[in-house]
Amino acid sequence: xxxxxxxxxxxxxxxxxxxxxxxxxxxxxxxxxxxxxxxxxxxxxxxxxxxxxxxxxxxxxxxxxxxxxxxxxxxxxxxxxxxxxxxxxxxxxxxxxxxxxxxxxxxxxxxxxxxxxxxxxxxxxxxxxxxxxxxxxxxxxxxxxxxxxxxxxxxxxxxxxxxxxxxxxxxxxxxxxxxxxxxxxxxxxxxxxxxxxxxxxxxxxxxxxxxxxxxxxxxxxxxxxxxxxxxxxxxxxxxxxxxxxxxxxxxxxxxxxxxxxxxxxxxxxxxxx
Amino acid sequence: xxxxxxxxxxxxxxxxxxxxxxxxxxxxxxxxxxxxxxxxxxxxxxxxxxxxxxxxxxxxxxxxxxxxxxxxxxxxxxxxxxxxxxxxxxxxxxxxxxxxxxxxxxxxxxxxxxxxxxxxxxxxxxxxxxxxxxxxxxxxxxxxxxxxxxxxxxxxxxxxxxxxxxxxxxxxxxxxxxxxxxxxxxxxxxxxxxxxxxxxxxxxxxxxxxxxxxxxxxxxxxxxxxxxxxxxxxxxxxxxxxxxxxxxxxxxxxxxxxxxxxxxxxxxxxxxxxxxxxxxxxxxxxxxxxxxxxxxxxxxxxxxxxxxxxxx
Numbered sequence: 001x002x003x004x005x006x007x008x009x010x011x012x013x014x015x016x017x018x019x020x021x022x023x024x025x026x027x028x029x030x031x032x033x034x035x036x037x038x039x040x041x042x043x044x045x046x047x048x049x050x051x052x053x054x055x056x057x058x059x060x061x062x063x064x065x066x067x068x069x070x071x072x073x074x075x076x077x078x079x080x081x082x083x084x085x086x087x088x089x090x091x092x093x094x095x096x097x098x099x100x101x102x103x104x105x106x107x108x109x110x111x112x113x114x115x116x117x118x119x120x121x122x123x124x125x126x127x128x129x130x131x132x133x134x135x136x137x138x139x140x141x142x143x144x145x146x147x148x149x150x151x152x153x154x155x156x157x158x159x160x161x162x163x164x165x166x167x168x169x170x171x172x173x174x175x176x177x178x179x180x181x182x183x184x185x186x187x188x189x190x191x192x193x194x195x196x197x198x199x200x201x202x203x204x205x206x207x208x209x210x211x212x213x214x215x216x217x218x219x220x221x222x223x224x225x226x227x228x229x230x231x232x233x234x235x236x237x238x239x240x241x242x243x244x245x246x247x248x249x250x251x252x253x254x255x256x257x258x259x260x261x262x263x264x265x266x267x268x269x270x271x272x273x
Numbered sequence: 274x275x276x277x278x279x280x281x282x283x284x285x286x287x288x289x290x291x292x293x294x295x296x297x298x299x300x301x302x303x304x305x306x307x308x309x310x311x312x313x314x315x316x317x318x319x320x321x322x323x324x325x326x327x328x329x330x331x332x333x334x335x336x337x338x339x340x341x342x343x344x345x346x347x348x349x350x351x352x353x354x355x356x357x358x359x360x361x362x363x364x365x366x367x368x369x370x371x372x373x374x375x376x377x378x379x380x381x382x383x384x385x386x387x388x389x390x391x392x393x394x395x396x397x398x399x400x401x402x403x404x405x406x407x408x409x410x411x412x413x414x415x416x417x418x419x420x421x422x423x424x425x426x427x428x429x430x431x432x433x434x435x436x437x438x439x440x441x442x443x444x445x446x447x448x449x450x451x452x453x454x455x456x457x458x459x460x461x462x463x464x465x466x467x468x469x470x471x472x473x474x475x476x477x478x479x480x481x482x483x484x485x486x487x488x489x490x491x492x493x494x495x496x497x498x499x500x501x502x503x504x505x506x507x508x509x510x511x512x513x514x515x516x517x518x519x520x521x522x523x524x525x526x527x528x529x530x531x532x533x534x535x536x537x538x539x540x541x542x543x544x545x546x547x548x549x550x551x552x553x554x555x556x557x558x559x560x561x562x563x564x565x566x567x568x569x570x571x572x573x574x575x576x577x578x579x580x581x582x583x584x585x
Contacts, residue, residue: 009387013395016381020459021401023413026424030416039422041430085312088305098302108309111317113571115517117538118564119320121327121545121553126320145312175301204406206520207538211546222408226524229415237416244409251404259400 024248027241031055035236054242058228061239063216064246067224071203073136074220078143078202079195086149086194087187091179093150094157095165105154111147117207124211138212139220143202149194156190157183192261196254203251221247321564327557338553346558355532356540359559362447363516363536369451370458370515375507377455378462379500383492385463386470396467403460407520414453415440415525443533446526450534453521458514462507469503470496509574513567537563 025045030038032050058064092098093105123142132138160183168178184191209220216224225247228240328346330338350356385396402410417423418439426436439449473496481495519538522528528535528543535543537559545556 006389009384009389013384013387013392016384017395017398020399020456023405023410023417023456024401026417027413041427043424043427085309089309092299092302092305096299096302096305098299101302104306104310107313108306111313113568114317114321115513115563115567117517117519117541118560118567119317119324120541121557121560122320122323123316124546125323125553126315142312142316145309147313150309175299175305204408206407206523207542210523222406222520225412226408226520228412237419237422240412240416244412247406247409248404251406252401255400255404256397259397 024252027244027248030238031242031245033238035238038236038238054236054238055246057239058243058246062224062228062243064221064224064243066217067219067221070136070139070218071221074139074209075199075202077136077140079199081140081144082146082149082198083191083195085145086153087179087184087191089145089150090153090157091175091183093154094160096175108147108150112151120207120211123208127212133212134214134218136218139209142208143198146198149198152194153187153190156187160186189261192258196258196261200251200254324557324560324564327553328561330554332551332553342554346554347562349555350558350562356555356559358532359535359537359540360562362532362534363538366447366451366518366534366536367512367515369448370454370518371508371511373451373455374458374462374511375504378459378466378507379497379504381459381463382466382470383496385467399463400460402456402458403464405457407457407518408524410457411453411521411524414449414456414521418449418525440526441530443530446530446533450518450521450525453525454515454518457521458511462511465507466500466503469500473499505574509570512570516563516567516570537566 029045029047031054032047032052033044034049034051037044037048089108093101093108098104127133127138130137132141164182165178168182173182204222205220206222206226209223213219213223219227225243228243327338329341329343331340331342331345333339350360381399385392385399405413417425420426420436420438420441423439425439429436437445440446477495477499478491481491486494516536517538518536519542522534522536522539523542526534528539541556541559541563544550544552544559
């Protein structure tokens with residue numbers, strides 16, 4: 001590559017990176033500005049005197065820590081639930097012989113093609129009838145099983161050395177013991193991908209938590225952040241941005257550290273062969 | 274079953290096929306799939322049937338189904354101009370999100386393939402939008418779109434242009450919400466395309482180079498054809514995601530101005546849950562239409578088009 005095209009590549013890369021990063025940079029910078037500075041024209045992009053007052057304000061205005069805790073509890077339970085149900089069913093599909101196995105697997109796959117929004121009304125009615133509105137149950141229960149997770153783990157289990165499985169069975173190893181002591185430890189990469197994927201999906205949910213949470217104490221972080229605008233009549237952007245930055249920290253850490261796992265989980269459906 | 278008929282282990286290609294042979298039938302297998310099946314029955318299949326049932330019924334003031342109305346809700350949906358607008362908005366919104374997302378993602382993914390110093394840093398940084406949820410991205414973009422202090426109008430002002438009502442002008446609002454969605458999806462699209470590019474064997478480039486292919490010809494005749502399965506996968510996934518978009522509409526525009534950003538999913542929300550409407554009948558009919566559309570998009574992937582996509 002000659003100097004010209006190399007320079008051009010860097011310029012393009014820098015420009016694209018700036019645009020993609022801009023909302024994050026702006027949120028961080030803006031959260032440390034005064035409302036006046038943020039509203040000034042021409043726009044200022046670096047705070048002249050960084051201040052943390054907006055973070056204090058936002059923590060005082062809404063139960064952000066409680067919302068954080070709600071999101072963590074819900075996302076962890078959903079991830080753990082999906083890992084358990086998907087491991088069990090993927091084990092059956094990959095290792096065990098049963099009548100109608102293909103038909104049952106098709107049922108699992110079918111769930112991937114039914115948009116959640118198409119079933120959201122009856123699910124809401126169900127939660128209302130069960131008295132679960134505004135509880136963790138409503139936020140967690142519908143997402144404890146997922147066809148995608150089963151599909152992903154089954155693919156991984158199918159590449160598991162058959163000899164190891166047979167040897168374990170010959171040694172009198174039961175299904176659950178084989179799962180717990182051999183298969184799960186050896187499948188950690190796939191399980192990590194699914195775990196992170198399920199966690200992020202639950203963490204980012206908006207529509208369902210909006211419907212089933214009714215009090216600030218039960219709101220997830222996403223709902224809390226989106227309601228920052230409604231708190232005061234003329235709320236300043238720096239206050240909203242401070243809340244957003246706080247909400248972004250866990251996912252930023254997760255994507256920069258766990259990118260390898262995320263890519264594997266996300267692209268599992270995209271690549272074949 | 275396939276396992277019984279495919280016979281011995283020799284000569285089988287796929288690892289999966291090999292595993293399926295010579296296993297004893299395990300009644301316990303049902304216990305392993307039971308937890309998932311029960312959850313699917315309660316939270317996926319039964320609700321889907323109930324949506325279908327609700328869509329053929331009227332609803333009382335709290336949304337409980339009343340009398341059987343046949344296909345009236347569907348007829349209303351396709352005949353009433355406002356509800357027809359909803360379908361048009363949905364289609365336009367998908368178009369405005371999917372096409373820019375894919376085009377930009379291809380360009381970015383190709384840039385990230387260049388073997389130059391520091392490319393790893395760019396690659397990591399470009400995954401940043403991925404850390405944003407629909408809610409956090411929409412909240413930040415709402416500030417960008419703000420007519421007074423927002424950066425988009427500041428940018429226009431720099432070039433002596435008049436400020437624009439990004440979210441309040443009915444002719445612009447849908448595109449503004451779509452732009453937010455494009456930004457939000459871009460990280461994912463780039464990740465997937467980069468993985469697809471990484472899977473293209475080096476020898477093919479080597480061979481093309483020996484044939485005297487220049488960089489641009491290589492991209493056109495080697496990279497893009499081999500990338501079509503990945504692109505196709507993304508096309509389907511982003512189409513489905515855009516059809517399901519809800520949070521950005523709820524946060525940025527509440528479906529307005531004058532219904533200009535009310536898509537199918539948002540309309541389901543408005544009819545069923547907003548302002549105490551509880552029109553579960555109409556909302557369910559719209560939910561069924563959404564289901565059929567998503568199913569059709571998926572079916573296209575599996576059936577018709579996939580055969581025409583280039584495979585190695």
